[in-house]
Amino acid sequence: MVFLLSVAALSAVYLVVARLERLPALRFRALSSPRPYLRTDLVWYGLAIAATAMSVFVFRPQLAALQPPPLRDAVASLPRVLQLLLAIVVFDFVSFLVHVGLHRSDVLWNVHKVHHSTRELDGFATTRTHPIENLLRFVPGQAVLFVVGMPVGIVAAAVAIAAIYGVSNHSNLRTNLAWLEGVVITPRLHRSHHVPATTPHNYGAIFSIWDRVLGTLVRRDTGPQDRFGVPGEVDSYPQRFAVAVGYPLVQIRQQRARRLAGAR
Numbered sequence: 001m002v003f004l005l006s007v008a009a010l011s012a013v014y015l016v017v018a019r020l021e022r023l024p025a026l027r028f029r030a031l032s033s034p035r036p037y038l039r040t041d042l043v044w045y046g047l048a049i050a051a052t053a054m055s056v057f058v059f060r061p062q063l064a065a066l067q068p069p070p071l072r073d074a075v076a077s078l079p080r081v082l083q084l085l086l087a088i089v090v091f092d093f094v095s096f097l098v099h100v101g102l103h104r105s106d107v108l109w110n111v112h113k114v115h116h117s118t119r120e121l122d123g124f125a126t127t128r129t130h131p132i133e134n135l136l137r138f139v140p141g142q143a144v145l146f147v148v149g150m151p152v153g154i155v156a157a158a159v160a161i162a163a164i165y166g167v168s169n170h171s172n173l174r175t176n177l178a179w180l181e182g183v184v185i186t187p188r189l190h191r192s193h194h195v196p197a198t199t200p201h202n203y204g205a206i207f208s209i210w211d212r213v214l215g216t217l218v219r220r221d222t223g224p225q226d227r228f229g230v231p232g233e234v235d236s237y238p239q240r241f242a243v244a245v246g247y248p249l250v251q252i253r254q255q256r257a258r259r260l261a262g263a264r
């Protein structure tokens with residue numbers, strides 16, 4: 001029931017953001033109309049929901065059993081608001097580490113390229129994410145939350161808030177929130193992450209503090225000439241779902257073959 005409510009809330013946020021980010025007064029850029037690759041991103045959306053359902057119904061019950069009683073009792077004594085805030089911070093930190101790993105591991109980068117392949121940024125681009133990445137992002141964060149003794153309801157709420165925040169990060173909204181960027185990620189900061197020249201920056205999803213510590217925070221406007229896409233493969237990366245879903249494996253195989261040929 002909570003899962004269905006979260007999906008309904010996320011879908012409602014998608015629709016509201018899709019309306020707002022097209023209004024001339026609020027938009028960052030004029031978006032193409034009709035939206036390119038709408039069907040492709042609808043399939044990615046469905047797949048993201050399926051992967052999330054798997055982490056909720058298959059992994060979460062297993063992970064919930066990880067709660068060690070002493071920690072669980074300590075966390076249980078905290079007020080709910082503090083539990084939720086702590087859960088969001090911890091989940092976001094794990095998500096940040098996973099995101100850095102997706103960029104710095106040669107193999108995982110092939111999987112994460114799917115997310116970076118979108119050439120236009122709008123809220124709906126959020127769930128253009130390979131299911132492997134989806135599990136990598138959602139399972140470890142929840143595991144850590146259960147290990148520190150967070151109740152299931154708080155874990156579910158923290159994950160839903162992170163997902164909804166992600167939609168705002170990808171939106172085409174022109175925000176004036178530079179004053180907040182020392183603490184939280186804004187659409188402007190995440191936009192830079194999708195511009196190839198600044199892709200190895202702004203890995204954070206909710207808090208920008210982690211990027212400040214790692215020295216990867218950049219605070220700049222995306223120029224009108226800047227394009228979004230996979231560094232070095234902006235025009236060549238497949239856009240259609242049927243090709244893109246298997247493309248990480250294709251690229252991993254090609255890279256392995258090249259390495260083997262080079263070693264001979």
Ligand SMILES: [Zn+2]
Pocket residue numbers: 099103112116193
């Ligand atoms: Zn990335």
Ligand SMILES: [Zn+2]
Pocket residue numbers: 115170190194
């Ligand atoms: Zn993104």
